[in-house]
Amino acid sequence: MRRDVFQAISDPTRRAIISLIALHAMTPNALAAHFDTSRQAVSKHLRILTECQLVKQHFQGREIYYQLEVSKMKEIDKWLEQFRKIWEQRFNELDSVLLTLKNKENES
Amino acid sequence: MRRDVFQAISDPTRRAIISLIALHAMTPNALAAHFDTSRQAVSKHLRILTECQLVKQHFQGREIYYQLEVSKMKEIDKWLEQFRKIWEQRFNELDSVLLTLKNKENES
DNA sequence: TATATTTGCAACTGATTGGTTTCATAAATA
DNA sequence: TATTTATGAAACCAATCAGTTGCAAATATA
Secondary structure (H helix, E strand, O other): OOOOHHHHOOOHHHHHHHHHHHHOOEOHHHHHOOOOOOHHHHHHHHHHHHHOOOEEEEEEOOEEEEEEOHHHHHHHHHHHHHHHHHHHHHHHHHHHHHHHHHHHHHHO | OOOOHHHHOOOHHHHHHHHHHHHOOEOHHHHHOOOOOOHHHHHHHHHHHHHOOOEEEEEEOOEEEEEEOHHHHHHHHHHHHHHHHHHHHHHHHHHHHHHHHHHHHHHO
16 A cells, blocks of 8 residues: 555545645535535545645544645655756756857857 | 546656656666566556656657656646645744744843 | 434445556667 | 567556445534
């Protein structure tokens, strides 16, 4: 059973859940109201999200509120870092090409 | 067949491929040398990456070079944007709490 | 106390996944 | 020309996935 942040966000329903609970905690029932699938299906998604620590639950009577562990999202951000460097570099290269062209223009 | 960037990066082998070709284009054979799996398995991953336009192929004789479409990675970055706002906000809230404490300290 | 509500868990199901082996095609090379 | 090399595609397989239905447990309410 692979269970990491990347696998967690691969499912569109789970991405929607993540977005919904990002601002304030929600119960499984309240969440399920936003989807076409059953309450149990949403519960299963929540279990997966909990297992990879993207979500934290806090109990209040018989209700369970699920809240996003925003800091865990940084793991994705961290992985993206390597590419961010590349796309900035590519942009700078394009920049210097334009600069070279401009200089040549001035010389002639 | 769901085929989007998020599903593409959910597989660890595919993430490794993406990282490898990020800097310079590589052939399937050269890529396969980095993994325990067969050349065909890598080829299948490359097809998935191509289908969701994360990768571009350019032909050179009988060899096919695969290159990362870095700009496509920005789609993930874009989705992360909403959470980046939240974790910055949380940080600022913490900041103002600390500031309030400090002010109270000065008053007394 | 009896009933309704909120929830997680287990069993099942069809679809998808990541891998394999086998084959066909096209380009390079002996 | 015959052979080797680089590649994609098809057929198959076991494991996993996302969904379902049905059930048990615990809390709230009548």
